[in-house]
Amino acid sequence: MPGITGRTRLLGIVGDPIAQVGSPQACNPRIAAAGADAVLLPFHVPEAEFEVAMAGLMRLGNLDGLLVTIPFKQRVLDLADTVRPVAALVGAANALRREADGRWTADMFDGVGLLRALAGLGVSPEGASVLLLGAGGAGRAIGVSLARAGAARIGIHDLDRARGEALAARVREAAPGCAGAAAEPVARGYDIVINATPVGMRPGDGLAAPLGPLAGVAAVIDIVPKPPMTPLLAAAAEAGCRIAGGQVMIEGQAEAVLEFFGLPPGRG
Amino acid sequence: MPGITGRTRLLGIVGDPIAQVGSPQACNPRIAAAGADAVLLPFHVPEAEFEVAMAGLMRLGNLDGLLVTIPFKQRVLDLADTVRPVAALVGAANALRREADGRWTADMFDGVGLLRALAGLGVSPEGASVLLLGAGGAGRAIGVSLARAGAARIGIHDLDRARGEALAARVREAAPGCAGAAAEPVARGYDIVINATPVGMRPGDGLAAPLGPLAGVAAVIDIVPKPPMTPLLAAAAEAGCRIAGGQVMIEGQAEAVLEFFGLPPGRG
Incomplete structure (x- = not known):
């Protein structure tokens, strides 16, 4: 510089x-x-x-x-x-x-960052089923952007259930064709799993939620930029998913x- | 970096x-x-x-x-x-x-910066007679430092005459052997002339005061760092004085x- x-x-x-x-x-x-x-x-x-x-x-x-x-x-x-x-x-x-x-x-x-990260993994949001962890600022941007980009279904998990449901309603508003709903944090059946919580940032952090087996999920994205390999991304890589971290976003x-x-x- | x-x-x-x-x-x-x-x-x-x-x-x-x-x-x-x-x-x-x-x-x-700039010019403050323009924060630091470094006499000019006199008193306090006094801004008879005002920084600025001829002054220092050649330094260089600008300090x-x-x- x-x-x-x-x-x-x-x-x-x-x-x-x-x-x-x-x-x-x-x-x-x-x-x-x-x-x-x-x-x-x-x-x-x-x-x-x-x-x-x-x-x-x-x-x-x-x-x-x-x-x-x-x-x-x-x-x-x-x-x-x-x-x-x-x-x-x-x-x-x-x-x-x-x-x-x-x-x-x-x-x-x-939302722009998330969509570009997905594109980089070669995974399209169109018609996809997405599990989104976290309905804070980043989670809301990601949910709305995915709905507008054609996601078929977005399951939203937030420790504050009302916050998760509020985002689900906003997702349906943003794209009436997208089924937004509060959901249990279980990865099975989703194409894409996204962590939009800060969990994974601090040493000793585990996963933001017990997701169960990740096999079969096409792409896992963690918005946490550091460490580059969060516990979630490590588990996803081991399960054969394509992964991207926060730095990619x-x-x-x-x-x-x-x-x-x-x-x-x-x-x- | x-x-x-x-x-x-x-x-x-x-x-x-x-x-x-x-x-x-x-x-x-x-x-x-x-x-x-x-x-x-x-x-x-x-x-x-x-x-x-x-x-x-x-x-x-x-x-x-x-x-x-x-x-x-x-x-x-x-x-x-x-x-x-x-x-x-x-x-x-x-x-x-x-x-x-x-x-x-x-x-x-x-004060540290000024003394090092003087040393760089090969001009000692010991026993020197100094004309100091400006009794603001920088001027006060410079006056006190020069007095402590052995200057024999420091003439101080400030548009606010009371401020100039206050610094003169402080100089005498800092080094009882140093004759500090409010002075007219006339360079003749001084070994060192220092501009400790911001005048010279803005386009169109002239000198902080009409100094008269600078010939015979050993060193002229301007605390203004930019432009590197202020009107004062240009005049001093033409008169054969050694010069240093604010960047040197x-x-x-x-x-x-x-x-x-x-x-x-x-x-x-």
Whole structure:
């Protein structure tokens, strides 16, 4: 990356924890390849400090945009002056940018990342039966995107059953042809299994839910970017499923996110 | 510099404006040479947003320290839990670090930078007669440091005459053998002339004061880091003086500042 100077524009990713994020690695080489004098940084915003830390970051005159990860994808909507349609439908956002007039716009790209990760595995969402673990910000984006991409059925498991059912209703709204329903976390019979919870990120984590045998599932995707081989992905690989981790999703959405931030597409 | 990841620790420099700062260029190669996973960034804190922006930056869990430049070197003292002796004497600080217990310590390194820049020019402060323009945060650090380094006389010019006289008193306190006094901004008879005001930073700026002929002055130093050749330095070079700009001062204090931030000394 070119050297940082006083003229370098700042982008960031906010989350708690932050060490596991993959966006700096995904975005900075693309920014450099585009010849832009900008850098994307990790900002560790402790959950209890969200309001104060975000207010401070959003006042910086040389900060143009923020990516938003766990656990702030829903709270960040309160900070936006404008919420774009996908983010509004999902009820969460993972990107926030400053407009020329100083106002902030929120949008949601997690669905884009998931669809690109699936495409990379050669597995089509069309007509697929999907088990989705987690109905938080990322889970909602993924559920809505899969429904719109033609998934036939999406079973949703969330420890908060009401949250899972709310997402199921939203999935049916997003694509009336898609059977969205709260479901038990049992993998058998699904084509695609997706972990959209943070479980797997911390040492000692197991699976987000006892999924039973994974054999027969075509693709298993874990949104956790680090470690690259989560317990879920390891079990899926052993069962012969195609797998992709969170870093693949992050890479998949990096181009779309940088375009949202107003950076020119890479020359590389 | 090594690639930025979610584990990279952040340092910054806050100022308004910010484009002219030289600390990222001075510090990041040293950080990289030391093998530390950290990066120093420019944070543009608009003057009217100082409290909110600083409160936000200081809550970030992965930000370990901040350099502070114009116009915040005095206000930053209010944000520190501990003010080290030099900063307390000067009444201003240009560095703030988070301690292990979460408290913040302020210190002042501008004097270190000035003395190293003088040494680089081969001009000794001992017994020297110095004209100092500007009695703000940087000017105070420089005045006190020169007095302690053995300057015989320091004439101080500030548009705010009371501020100039206050620094003169502080200089005499810091080194009773040094004649500190408010002075007219006329270079004749001085060995060293120092601009410690921001004048020279903006396009169209002239000199901070009409200095008269510079011939006979041994060394002229301008704390403005950008442009590298300010109107003052250009005039001084033409008059045959040795010159150094703000980037030289920044380079001069970079090692001391990074050590304050707890980074290992460079291996390079």
